[in-house]
Amino acid sequence: MAAPSGVNIALLTGRDKGRARESILMGLMDGSIQICVGTHALFQEAVAYRNLGLVVIDEQHRFGVGQRLLLTQKARRTPHCLAMTATPIPRTLTLAQYGEMDVSRLDEMPPGRQAIDTRVIAIERLPEVVDGVGRHLGNGQQAYWVCPMVRETEGEDQAAAEARYAALRARFGDDVVLVHGQLRPEVKDAAMEAYVRGDKKLLVATTVIEVGVDVPDATLMVVEQAERFGLAQLHQLRGRVGRGLAKSTCLLLRGEALTDAGRERLALLRETQDGFRLAEEDLRLRGGGELLGTRQSGDTPFRVADADQLQRLLPLAHDDARLLIERDGGLDSPRGAAARLLLYLFERDYGVQLLRGG
Secondary structure (H helix, E strand, C coil), rough: CHHHHHEEEEEEECCCHHHHHHHHHHHHCCCCCCEEEHHHHHHHHCCCCCCCCCECCCHHHHCHHHHHHHHHHCCCCCCCCEEECCCCCHHHHHHHHHCCCCCCCCCCCCCCCCEEEEEEEEEEHHHHHHHHHHHHHHHHCCCECCCEECCCCCCCCCEEEEHHHHHHHHHHHHEEEEECCCCHHHHHHHHHHHHHCCCCCCECCCCCCCCCCCCCCCCEEECCHHHCCCCCHHHHHHCCCCCCCCCCEEEEECCCCCHHHHHHHHHHHHHHHHHHHHHHHHHHHHHHHHCCCCCCCEECCCCCCHHHHHHHHHHHHHHHHHHHHHCCCCHHHHHHHHHHHHHHHHCCCHHHHHHHCC
């Protein structure tokens, strides 16, 4: 897309080594590379940018506050920051409510996407589900089976991908393939490529397939022990299907020990496919975390005011902040110095920087 304009684009990941990596790092430093797409490698210490002006963070929920901040700090001046996700984390929603982030909401389905039939099924019906997967594969369609853990460990009762893979492979043979984060990169890549090509019909995995996997022929998602996943994770996993022309189904297998919060999460998934509404419910269930800290969920600590008082005080604070910047000379003015002193006394001077990471 950028070729006609002469814009130079590079790709930087943790797998880049030696001269190829050095060439990219030099291009970023001297400005000959205008756009760099990459993974966590983009904000490592050795990476420097000549004049970073815009940071786009895709799948924002997969990064921590500190990680996002590391990237924005690589600019001489704080860059513009665009955070994208189908399921905003609670802290981001809270920042948006408090006016620290503007929100653009895309509430229509992408072209070609279909609604996904979502059902919650007790784990006792596992044999029926396996039979259903067999019929699905027999019709020539592909499926995912997601587990919360890689392997079984003593004292843990979570479903393990390796054990489930062994059981399903005994039933369906070579049509089954396994992917998880502890596999060697070349093994994982080969398994994913075989699934994407259609050579394999059933992919058993952990949450490594939560984002970045697009297989239109995959029309069935099974999530084992779904109550152990968060709302955002479940919504992202469900989004791996429904990408082709055929109708898709997501089966959420729940365990026996289901808490009230777990039951509520699964009911919400069954009820709606609106990622923003799910994120709002996630905020209500888990809390907004620390606005001036790094926790992205949990109770929001207040030293003086409470949440109700903040709703009343926030519009006044926004107006006063605008006056400080536009009329009173900003943070370099006597009034700005007083504001900085107040932040220091409340031990919040560094915390303000954390807002920039979203």
